[in-house]
Amino acid sequence: MVKSSYFPLNVTFHYVGLNEPNKLLVLSWLSSTHRPSLPREAIVITRIDQKTHEIIVDLSSVSILSDKIYNGHGYPMLTLQEQTAANELPLSYPPFISSTKKRRLKLKEVACQGYPVGWYGEEKKSTNRMVKVICYYLDGTINLYMRPIEGITIIVLLDQMTIASYIDRLIVPVPKANGTDYMGSKRRRSSHDESNSTKIVQPDGPSFTLDDGNTVRWGDWKFHVAYDMRAGIIISLASMFDADKGEFRSVMYRGFVSEVFVPYMDLTEEWYYRTYFDAGEFGFGLCAVELEPSKDCPENAKFIDGYFISQDGTPGKMPNVICVFERYAGDIMWRHTEDAIPGEKIRKVRPEVSLVVRMVSTVGNYDYITDYEFKQSGTIKVTVGLTGLLEVRGSIYTHSDQIKEEAYGTLIAENTLGAYHDHFFTYHLDLDVDGHENSFVKNNLKTRRVINKSSPRKSYWTVVSETAETESDAKIQLGSSRGAFEMVVVNPNKKTDIGNEIGYCLNPGGSATSPLLSDNDYPQTRGAFTKYNVWVTPYNKSEKWAGGLYTDQSHGDDTLAVWSLRDREIKNKDIILWYTFGVHHVPKQGDFPIMPTLRTGFELKPTNFFQYNPVL
Template sequence: MLTAEEVGVVRAVLEAEGRLGPSVRFVSVIPKEPGKAELAAFVPGSPVDRVMRVQLLDRADGASFEALVSVTRGTVDSFEQLDTRVAQLPILNEEFVAVQEILDGDPRWQEALARRGLTTETVLATSLSAGHYEIEGEAGHRMVRAFGFNQPRKTDLPWGHPIDGLVAYVDLTENRVREVLDHAVVPVPEDPGNFHDPAYTGPYRTSMKPIEITQPEGVSFTVEDNLVRWENWTLRLGYNVREGLTLHDLSFFDKGKGRDRSVVHRASIAEMIVPYADPSPTRFWQNYFDQGEYLFGRYGNPLELGCDCLGEIHYIDAVIADEAGEPLTIPHTICMHEEDFGVLWKHTDLLVGVHETRRQRRLVISFFTTVGNYDYGFYWYLYLDGRIGFEAKATGIVFPSGYQEERSAYTTEVAPGLGAPFHQHLFCARLDMAVDGHRNAVDEVEVVRFPVSDANPYGNAFGRRATRLTTELQAKRDANPALNREWHVVNPEVTNRLGRPVGYALVPEGLPTLLADEQSSIAARAAFARHHLWVSRHADEERYPAGHLVNQHAGGAGLPAWTSADRSVDGEDIVLWHTFGLTHWPRPEDWPIMPVDSTGFTLKPVGFFDRNPTLDVPPGSRGGHCHGDGQEQ
């Protein structure tokens, strides 16, 4: 994780090299993680060279740069100017502010508002990433597209008053409006949606009694320099401005074998895309990469006890660089706690009179980020039985439009005259697997039905089929819930006591992937989201599924480019890329604020252990005996 001292050194080194100036802004400072070979050769106590990857934008002319800066040696190891005709750096907060000023001063924008009886005094601009549509004059320029929202009072939320049928294309390189598209005057909806105002919500209910979660003897985990130990699990935590929370070196202590066994080398949510379904002239371009275009790690929320987290909580602060290159600490960004999770296992045996129950428990590691109108919670779960779970929680405000019957095929009316276009929230998990070592393979396992035959005279038989995915192109796969399809990551070089390769199963939810047409711009730019599974040969620099630079990129970078080599993934050092997410048909119940909707996946041991690894979990939630009828049993 980045420290405030390191941010200060980065700025000082670049300033000393003459690389900064009054119009240069820091887009991101992200630790360059050591490669696997370097990590394997590392000897504890040896010096560590901390290198930062730094992205810089010159607001004066849009020139973009990427540097590698060693904070250990105080040197600039490389400094490269980027080709902005190919892609742009992520959008700055400062640029969002600039768009409001640019629009307010544009006569075409003022005239369009006047047609609706509005002025710039009450209209707020919402700037959104422009995508790539080969629009003349946009190549090499930093573009955003902007909608307007009316805000009758400064205390009102503007989301209930979208100014539909109107969009502006804003050039941030030249600080001007390139085009105002005034397609149709749509009535501005009037429902205020002020969920923060009791005058709108009504008085709070008084029927809810307190729920208290306590651990009188303290928590069962320890954290030291971001090294976490909990039950049989050991892992390290990281955080960066692009991915947010990252997990490293996840291993499980196997008491039967007397050693820690690796499971995952590195896990993160490496990209997400929110594509919208409204094809209207002012909205067809709405597709957001919340990481590659906005860097959602910089919007991490300071979490609050009793609201965001409940129980005995351990918090970790995150440090990022602000746009001036100064350290910015987000307090309590990462929340860590234990949860009771119901029954772990149970059996009442009538033959011998045995009745045993054990309770499941999980370690929860989470953070929340707010990107514009939506809020996302990212939750990693570690379980006593060796499972790893991930859950993304989407809440916040659905992106609104005016409602028109002719667009009802793509939009829900969520309040009178207020529309919410259909859209998806698609996430891509990067899972650098290390199942009992770094040489792994993937088997696709699914149901097989057997017809009636001499071997199956009554037709009741069914089984499973395992197909080894041997190359990168073969390993572009889609889930199939009807076949119970899952992917087993196995180590061909390590067997369990039954003589079979040890493994972990990636169990997908199997919900839809990208629904946009294959010929669309977003299908090219977010190709990763067209399949539930990709498997690639590990390479240290292959980190982001849509490519290193996403903003205004035409597509084809990232996974499509890497896997075109069709490298072997059978018994190699491999990375799984798993696309999962929600297809959101907004409901009236989602207005004015959306109750959490969730999606995720599970990594489950399959033959990794020789038997149930939780036989030593004691009865009772406190490690003592269960209680029934007021007496211990």
């Protein structure tokens, strides 16, 4: 319908997603016994005649409600098709063919990959969408990322699909293929190959249900799972059944990955621009892969398909893109042994079983395993596993003793430097703790000195609480003077029977990482939302993407950090909790040729949400 409305102009589709109804309308609809249909609308981001259009479509009437041309800085997500087309251009480009001959490389063994160019202070808005294409040499390996062809910079204009600039600056040895293959049939056998298989058996079937394909019910939990081209998994309307109250109580209206910022630390000509926004530029959902039963997910998993729109507007199906399964890893939910009662010995143990929702996104060389784990205690554990292949730079070095200057990485094999880099994950968490009017409380521990002789003790600590009034009060940089021991979203309008505020606590669990780049470095300007681990903003339907709606080549003028400058009131309001965590990755030889999975994440834990332990 959109294509026909603009015929004969060429329309390319970059994103199609739900244009969610007003939140209060949805909450009213959910609580009503008489349910008229909610508005069913989609947001469609297209490029038409080299302009970015933001189109709202009414799915019920199949009509266009609005069409807004975006004139600001930045462009929409790259499409898979244009990435493929850009990757193929160098292979028929005479100067590049000449460069491969100069390096004595076989052209048929070359593969290329396009990367966003970023922004580096140009005041005038760029009128060209572009990528820089990097090429790799296969010849003896499938691990192309371990054999980069260094010294060449290729700029491709995406709308014209032409090479605009080509520089062959220097020749660096291409790393050897030896030892780079990670396929099981090619590597040396080890004791790990002889491990006995482990199976998950549920004779009576899983304990959860998938109603209408996407609504999950498990134990006291109920929530909705959806796929989005940009965010990947979206968890909505998560609530827990309270047996004492006989009703479901809301926990989270919506939660998803808002952005993934991956800046590399290499300043050389062919590397300085590699500062990626994996959700906003590539699409966490668009890069999701089909999950393999019994490998990506255990045998007891159920699978959910995802649907996306291709560049030409054709719908595509991603089979088995999300899996849901119950996990028991031998963990203990709670236990106690009591032998202080004369004549009795009490031992009580409750094993911990949880429910996991999983997706895997392969963004270039990296594979991200995203888990949402729901626990019977009411906790939601969010984990990201990082694996896949390092991004490496070809080098003249064959031994670390030869390195006498800044190498921007670790020598992980001969002629192969694993580049230093970061991964910052920013989550958008619309917590509705027992209702949508919430506040944000920072709890800190303070030492008190005993100044009288009321006790033999000289000191103790106590909890000092502060309720954030505005956005600036809620910004937290963990591990600094702006840190907090405990961060709780509370419902100030409801209390437990004994008067405690009902809440959910953000538990970083050691995942907190802060950027080390200077604030005026251009990548950090675009990724300024990572400066603080915690932000709290009032609900705003348009504020979903921490790096801005149009991230590719953006200038950082439409980000969470900019929105928060308004310093809006957040006390007893409908608020959004944003949490950023991540890793500073210093590559090691053990990351070669493929990285063992590194996991990081956080938990959302009930705090006085229940009258007592809900898993007795």
